[in-house]
Amino acid sequence: MTDELAPIPAATFPLSARSPGKCIVFGEHAVVHGAPELAFAVDLTTQVFVTRGGSMRLNADPEALEHNAYFRAAVEHGWSDRSPVEVRAVSRIPRAAGLGSSAAFVAAITAAFSAAQGGVARPALAQRCFEIEQGAQGVGSPGDTSTVVAGGFVAINGGPGEPLWSIRSTDRRWDVRRVSDPGWVWVVAYSGIPRSTADAVRSVSARLAAPGGPELLEQFRRVATDGISAVERGDRRAVAELLQHNQVLLREVGVSHPRLEALIEAAAPAAEAVKLTGAGAGGSVLALPVPGKETELIRRLARAGALPFVVRPTAVGAGLVTV
Numbered sequence: 258m259t260d261e262l263a264p265i266p267a268a269t270f271p272l273s274a275r276s277p278g279k280c281i282v283f284g285e286h287a288v289v290h291g292a293p294e295l296a297f298a299v300d301l302t303t304q305v306f307v308t309r310g311g312s313m314r315l316n317a318d319p320e321a322l323e324h325n326a327y328f329r330a331a332v333e334h335g336w337s338d339r340s341p342v343e344v345r346a347v348s349r350i351p352r353a354a355g356l357g358s359s360a361a362f363v364a365a366i367t368a369a370f371s372a373a374q375g376g377v378a379r380p381a382l383a384q385r386c387f388e389i390e391q392g393a394q395g396v397g398s399p400g401d402t403s404t405v406v407a408g409g410f411v412a413i414n415g416g417p418g419e420p421l422w423s424i425r426s427t428d429r430r431w432d433v434r435r436v437s438d439p440g441w442v443w444v445v446a447y448s449g450i451p452r453s454t455a456d457a458v459r460s461v462s463a464r465l466a467a468p469g470g471p472e473l474l475e476q477f478r479r480v481a482t483d484g485i486s487a488v489e490r491g492d493r494r495a496v497a498e499l500l501q502h503n504q505v506l507l508r509e510v511g512v513s514h515p516r517l518e519a520l521i522e523a524a525a526p527a528a529e530a531v532k533l534t535g536a537g538a539g540g541s542v543l544a545l546p547v548p549g550k551e552t553e554l555i556r557r558l559a560r561a562g563a564l565p566f567v568v569r570p571t572a573v574g575a576g577l578v579t580v
């Protein structure tokens with residue numbers, strides 16, 4: 258077991274935990290239906306500070322349990338003690354932007370609760386985080402939560418070697434494997450259009466259940482499988498082609514958006530490939546810059562009205578912060 262896959266140790270309050278966000282390279286949406294996905298953890302983080310308190314509060318809000326489904330699910334499924342705690346959460350991950358803000362919140366708070374309850378092995382933390390995120394969202398795959406718990410590049414239902422762990426729901430199993438980081442610079446640009454992951458997942462599920470859906474799912478499967486091997490062997494040209502192909506499929510299932518298409522067009526002269534990342538229907542695009550044109554790419558995306566930034570993969574998954 259490598260260091261980054263070490264268990265979350267037991268700890269006592271007050272304590273703090275942190276989780277990276279995530280960026281999906283191939284296979285969003287299709288992963289919900291068991292197809293492969295490739296994602297990496299990004300160095301934008303959410304950090305929580307947890308201490309005993311007089312009532313259950315999140316960022317000083319005594320009603321957070323009622324209106325924050327992720328906080329409620331984390332308390333219900335991850336805090337068996339149920340004694341009142343005060344949680345403060347600070348995040349650098351834009352919300353509803355496709356960068357895993359909810360998975361990062363769930364992983365950070367669940368790591369903190371697990372530490373306070375005696376610690377947890379990382380595979381069990383990943384399973385717990387999936388159940389909590391799904392409990393709050395009602396739909397989805399373990400792709401986001403397993404990526405932020407593992408750190409680094411992660412393949413779901415694909416990739417080389419032995420799984421790090423497997424995640425189970427009532428009717429499905431997803432195997433999670435490590436993929437090597439090819440060491441490339443990636444650019445993400447947030448369109449400024451927030452969206453609901455659950456709504457996007459439901460509409461794609463309906464499309465994949467309609468005539469022609471199984472054939473489309475098979476194409477998603479092939480693109481992600483080939484994409485995972487292309488990233489693993491560092492074949493940039495193949496990755497770029499497969500990213501473009503993945504975007505065609507995402508467009509076909511209805512989760513692109515005129516703003517995302519405008520960003521893709523604006524970025525084209527400085528990017529080897531651009532596709533939406535995450536649930537789509539707004540949110541963000543992921544671009545693989547033409548080497549040497551990173552600054553031009555960022556300028557083009559900003560001029561087209563997006564909020565672009567370089568995202569750096571981080572090998573460090575969710576864990577405690579020693580203060």
Ligand code: MEV
Pocket residue numbers: 281284285286287288289355357396397398399400401454458535536
């Ligand atoms: C959202 O970040 C990724 C989706 O595939 C949903 C999921 O996997 O839970 C759209």
